[in-house]
Amino acid sequence: MTAITLDRPAPVARRVSPAGWFRHTMTLAWRSLVQIRHNPMELMDLSVQPIMFLLLFTYVFGGAIAGSTGDYLQFALPGLIAQNMLFATLSTGVGLNSDITKGVFDRLRSLPIARSAPLTGRIVADTLKQVWAFGLFLGLGLVLGFRVHTGVAGVLGALALLLTFALAMSWISVLIGVIASEPEKVQIFAFSILMPITFTSNAFVETSTMPTWLQKWVDVNPVSHIADAVRGLLTGGPVAGHATISLIWALALAVVFAPLAVRAFKNRV
Amino acid sequence: MRYAIQARGLVKRYGATKALDGVDLEVPQGRLLGVLGPNGAGKTTAVRILATLLRPDGGRAEVGGFDVVRQAHQARSLIGLTGQYAAVDEALTGMENLGMIGRLLGMTRPAAKARAAELLDRFGLSDAGGRAAKTFSGGMRRRLDLAASLVGRPQVLFLDEPTTGLDPRSRTDLWGVVRGLQSEGVTVLLTTQYLEEADQLAEDIVVFDHGKVIAEGTPDELKARTGAQILEVRPVHAGHLGLVSSVVADVLGVTPDLTGGTAVAGVQDPAVVPAIVRRLDDLGVVAAELSLRRSSLDEVFLALTGHRADDETTDETAKAAQEVAA
Structure with missing residues (x-):
């Protein structure tokens, strides 16, 4: 048997280089993605759920809401994509919380690695999951009859807008993930916020069909603006106004929640 | 004598509770120090400070000559930590868990794989190495956890209640591994509630109670102290x-x-x-x-503190405060 411990080569680095930070981030992003392979539930979240929502909304509500499933799909797919993006930001907080409560986080923090790597690695992985979900929605949508009227630039623009907003949202997710005492609570807490917010928007139904008091909220709801911006970017129509408002919301969320999340993060760990 | 771990006057407060109330520790290179004490005595807090996970409110500590606060990064490159709960990623295989740590420590992919395979073999996990860790038994998880803390060939190893909750056989197995590390010259700080464990493994013992060191010495000296x-x-x-x-x-x-x-x-x-x-x-x-x-260490503990080592009721408040803060 070989000796398990040997004297480590003497000079010890004083801090992590940017290249080291990048490598640590990528290794931990890899870890988040490999987890999916051993965790069928996460695969469900990432793939089965979007497919199910898309089919249910199109074929169950489509006729009643828009008169035909085809017309409804054209209207609702951008909304579904926006909703899914918001819910997917949860995974950052859930994953972080489970690392903290299970002690994996302590192990990582006892290693000579960049302090932020456990966070940045997770965010890189979650961004890739967002890209995957976007592709899945769009691909399946196309099969079911959704038509992109703009082009590749429009599609990439929509993806970029969604990822930017998701990144801003993930600060909220991180904050909840750090404060919550267990992963299930992250899910329950976030669900009870996200569900009403996404449904009181124009993601699935035209605003004009709602009572006027609700319309007032729907018009300011950031989800409405993201849904409209994605609509415009995929199927044509006004983009600039909605995209600008979405980005302002994203910036505001980041400005408010990033410092809170970082502070909570430093206190907890 | 060179000390691998040296701490002076460590203080850590959680609200009104003092989890550590001026703790001094010295562990010469290559020795195994057993930190003995009931729940809430401050053992875990001390380990977390020495392993750079927690900043002390007072006092200072060095590991391998590096200050655990100001030179935390250097200190981290010398240490291995196995906490109270098996901190393995349950969704990864044993191989992936260890490989990930190797990669984080800067090993090349093949080197990380080779090191992981070597450790799996050493801990009798080769056959299970390709399975997700969530399918492992409690004892296997602890072994994987310990293996994970050894990937970087640490000079100083912190074992925080490594056998709590293990069945007697897994416990004996783990003791064997710790003895092996001792013989290779690794400095070990081991906390335990089990007096038998300290008696079996430790060359030196300190006894914690209410955030203070109330006794120290070799197991024999401690037993002799009660006279x-x-x-x-x-x-x-x-x-x-x-x-x-x-x-x-x-x-x-x-x-x-x-x-x-x-x-x-x-x-x-x-x-x-x-x-x-x-x-x-x-x-x-x-x-x-x-x-x-x-007299057994149990009787020694009773004589020193006036209560038994497994008497948890006296320290519920301190423990609760510690948990809230952690």
Whole structure:
């Protein structure tokens, strides 16, 4: 048997280089993605759920809401994509919380690695999951009859807008993930916020069909603006106004929640 | 003498509770220090400070000559940590868990794989190495956790209650591994609630209670400190226990404890034992068991603190405060 411990080569680095930070981030992003392979539930979240929502909304509500499933799909797919993006930001907080409560986080923090790597690695992985979900929605949508009227630039623009907003949202997710005492609570807490917010928007139904008091909220709801911006970017129509408002919301969320999340993060760990 | 771990006056407060109240620790290179104490005594807090996970409110500590606050990064490159809970990623295989750590420590992919395979082999996990860790038994997880803390060949290893919750066999296995590390010259700081564990493994022991070091020394020194050996007498006929009790009380001047049908009492002077044997013989009492032994660490702990090591009630508040803060 070989000796398990040997004297480590003497000079010890004083801090992590940017290249080291990048490598640590990528290794931990890899870890988040490999987890999916051993965790069928996460695969469900990432793939089965979007497919199910898309089919249910199109074929169950489509006729009643828009008169035909085809017309409804054209209207609702951008909304579904926006909703899914918001819910997917949860995974950052859930994953972080489970690392903290299970002690994996302590192990990582006892290693000579960049302090932020456990966070940045997770965010890189979650961004890739967002890209995957976007592709899945769009691909399946196309099969079911959704038509992109703009082009590749429009599609990439929509993806970029969604990822930017998701990144801003993930600060909220991180904050909840750090404060919550267990992963299930992250899910329950976030669900009870996200569900009403996404449904009181124009993601699935035209605003004009709602009572006027609700319309007032729907018009300011950031989800409405993201849904409209994605609509415009995929199927044509006004983009600039909605995209600008979405980005302002994203910036505001980041400005408010990033410092809170970082502070909570430093206190907890 | 070179110290691998040196701490002076460590203080950590959680609100009004002092989890650590001025703790000094010194562990010479290559020694195994057992930190003994009940729940909430501050053992975990001390380990978390020494492993750079927690900043002390007062005092300072060095690991391998590096200050754990100001030179935390350097200190981290020398240490390995196995916490109270098996901190393995349950959704990764054993191989992936260890490989990930190798990669984080800057090994190339093949080197990380080779190191992972070597450790899996050493901890008897080769066959399970390709399975997700969530399918592992408790003992296997702990072994994987310990393996994970060894990927970087640490010079100083922190083991925080490594056998809590393990079955006796897994515990003995883990002791074997720790002894192996000792023989390779790794400095180990091990916390435990089990006096037997400290007795088995530790070369030096410090006893924590309420955030303070209340005693230190080798296991033998600690046992000698209570000054007493323990006399145990169990009569063949349970009915004779009363007679035994009165004889022992008469000769030793202390009333023996009679729990479990055995008279147990502390003895200052071993020369009195023959007198007891003669008196019992005169009375026709036959002893099924009559022994004189050194006091166990359990009895030492009782003598030092006034409460038993597994008596958790006294420290509930400190423990609760610690959990809230953690």
